[in-house]
Amino acid sequence: MFPNRSENFTHIKNLISEGKFDTALHELGKISSDAQIRTPERLKYQLLEVEIYNETGKYDQALKLSEDILNNSQKLEDSLQMLDAIIAKAVALSHLGEYGKSLAYIKLGERVLEKLKNTEPNVLFIRKATLNYEKGFIFEVEEDLKNSLDSYLQSLSLRRELDDRQGLVNSNNAIARVYFKMGDIVRALLIFQQSMSIAREIEDDKAEADILNNICNIYLWKGDFGPALEHCLQSLALSEEIDNNELIANALFSKSLIYNHLGEFDRSIKNLERCLSTREDMNDKVGISETLNALSYVLFMKGELNQATNYLNQGQEILQTLESNLGIDDILETLGMILYQRGEYEQAIEQLIKCMELREDQKNKKELASAIFWLILVNIENNTLEQAQDYLKKMQKIIEKQNNLISNLKYRLASALILKKSNNLDILRKARNIFNEIVSGEMIDIGLSSIALFNLSELYLKQMHLSNNFDDMVNINTMIEKHYALAELIESHTMFAENIWLKANVSLIQQKLPEAKLFMDQAEQITEEKGLRRLGMKVSRAIDIIKSHQEKTKTFPIKKEIINLEQETEELNGDVIRMIDKRTVDIPKLQAEEPVLLIIVYEGGVTVYSQKFSQKEMIDEMFVGGFLTAIDAFMHQTFATGGSIERIQHQEYTLLLKIENPLLFCYVFKGQSFTAIQKLDAIIKEIKKSTSIWQALTNNLGVELGITDNELIEELANKVFLSED
Structure with missing residues (x-):
């Protein structure tokens, strides 16, 4: 079929890029049976085989074959093939949870790379970008987010220089994940949406499926379960279409978390059981432990403590065989919750304190509030109220910075549970x-x-x-x-x-x-x-x-x-x-809601109305208007239908956004609020009631309003947002 092996090699590379792994393996099988092929060329094709195994989650096979290639390339003194084998082995080891070994091979790869000075620069840049990416991945799973971000940014810079658009998408996704873990939700969403556009442009289904699941997790964290499930189902369908087990498992896991919050525990268990089976096929030990812990949590919620404990013990045993602390905090939290329901309060407190300290070390603010919430509950039940109150103060400081709906709910619930211990009717x-x-x-x-x-x-x-x-x-x-x-x-x-x-x-x-x-x-x-x-x-x-x-x-x-x-x-x-x-x-009281700004943006990005509620806040309305335009562009699919309210955290500010075609309304405030959504709905309703104002806003094609219309809206806004009621 092919006049020479060079064309055959390119053909197989293209099959891999297109996600046609079975066809590529079939072609590689025909080549491996060719007795006349020489060792250096055979190694080149075996590296493609390892790439497929790593892409499809068959990490044990990838590890074994990469070791064979590494040994043979050392004998041939082929440094470039040796480097590729080192990278492939590092990838397999990291996904098998052997992070220390993986990092050691990455460092070995960097030393080999330094010796290849006479090699074409682009060839070296590709390898260097991959090494930085894999290093970033290890730092990420170990929650060393600063070094992870630095490594991912280096890989992004190299891939941009190479005009490697597929690599660019992967690096961008990783950077967005880190920003999400750091609590910078706005930047994470923007980068994911940028990556989505490129992934669809180059028809990279794997990257698109991964991005969809990452966006699902952001919505899940925000407590917005409708969009979370929508993105999750899209990710799962695409992952199944390209037959990528790792992405299938990730989507199933996210789906189970959504069902947990909705109280559909039987559905959650079904998705987790399928996720567990997929991760067992891949021998993904960290993933298996994560799934067992999730099953334990669901059974805890159903009151099946004995079964929950069995799953938890299995997950704990797997993690003890690995070098990393990854996932141990989740195991400790679930263990603390189970001990709490068993009435073993001192032991529960001990496990939850360990969990809290781990998350403090990892700077995992998103999950830290959850560990503290359970510490408060256990101390209340243990009648150690002063400690419960101390933890409540600690929780307050955390959630004021992250402004997460579920964490806020936990804080209010914990406050009420402490108050409930009183005998004072007031x-x-x-x-x-x-x-x-x-x-x-x-x-x-x-x-x-x-x-x-x-x-x-x-x-x-x-x-x-x-x-x-x-x-x-x-x-x-x-x-x-x-x-x-x-x-x-x-x-x-x-x-x-x-x-x-x-x-x-x-x-x-x-x-x-x-x-x-x-x-x-x-x-x-x-x-x-x-x-x-x-x-x-x-x-x-x-x-x-x-x-x-x-x-x-x-x-x-x-x-x-x-x-x-x-x-x-x-x-x-x-x-x-x-x-x-x-x-x-x-x-302790949370910082009260402090209205900062109301902005109305016409489609296309023109700010037609803006109002500051506080002169203390040094905010450039035009800057924020442009910022919202970017959000609107990158989140088009979220806002396209209109009507839903989007909550975005930006530094100490919360932005509530709602589309009422052809306008985008945004209310910016500081502190905590449980009525902000109602206020935004109310101002939109009041403006639409006034035919003259609504027509002025929608018929002027983005032209700023006149003085009279401005004054009318200002009066309505003051009534809605500044009212003491």
């Missing part, structure tokens, strides 16, 4: 308001919503006992019904046991001791079977109290009283309760 009202806000708001994490709903129900019961007013049974029963509906939805044994506990408490208020005892027996059976010792201890104490009261009623049958389980057990933690009631509960 303090309890504050807790109740926070719980109500969470329960009645958008459900962005079903696990957190379930915690809020259970504690709100308990709080209703507590307030009834403290006020000695038992007339509000309708509300408590409504809460219990909502809690049960959520338990049924996610099929959580923890929630089923909690719900029975709540029903038993209602029966006690109604002085139905036999019914309450029956409920408690049912709850005890679930907690014992599923290892839920935290709730089980409460249930066991309650059963003893009920039995004691039943004995009393036999002795004094006339006397009837309402049993308050919390009051009965207060001797165990009375000092803690009294400490809260005697002094003001120290709940």
